[in-house]
Amino acid sequence: MFVAKQMVGSKIGAVKGALGGGDKDDDGDKAETTEEGLDPEIAEARREAEERRKEKHRKMEEEREEMRQGIRDKYGLKKKETIAPEDDPDTAGRLGRKKKSPAELAAEAEAAEEEEDSILPENLKDIKEKMTNLPGTVMTGVGGVTEKCVLQ
Helix, strand or coil, X not given: CHHHHHXXXXXXXXXXXXXXXXXXXXXXXXXXXXXXXXXXHHHHHHHHHHHHHHHHHHHHXXXXXXXXXXXXXXXXXXXXXXXXXXCCHHHCCCCCCCCCCHHHHHHHHHHHXXXXXXXXXXXXXXXXXXXXXXXXHHHHHHHHHHHHCCCC
């Protein structure tokens, strides 16, 4: 079957090429598809069509918003307030969240540390302080014991 496809396939390709249906790319076709090579009239028509399309979508969105507002009024719902993100050229087209600056990261770490301290009960804070001072007190205690004891 594969051999038959090879034999017939080349002849079909030759027939397509003879009829003008081949995959040939002429320079004239490329010039017509790029906007730079178009007539000014065609470029103007495309620009106007794009403006009409945008205006149509804007009107449709206004109608939808009116419908949404009617539903909100009917059922006593409040509109969700969206916070507009800052227009940063670096984040245009990004899907993830914006990166935080080192100052923002440090402020968050400090806030988390303060929050951690405020969560702990007062007596637990005292225990935490004693635990941090424990190695020093143990060493002074061991030093005092070794002075008092005499090894023979």
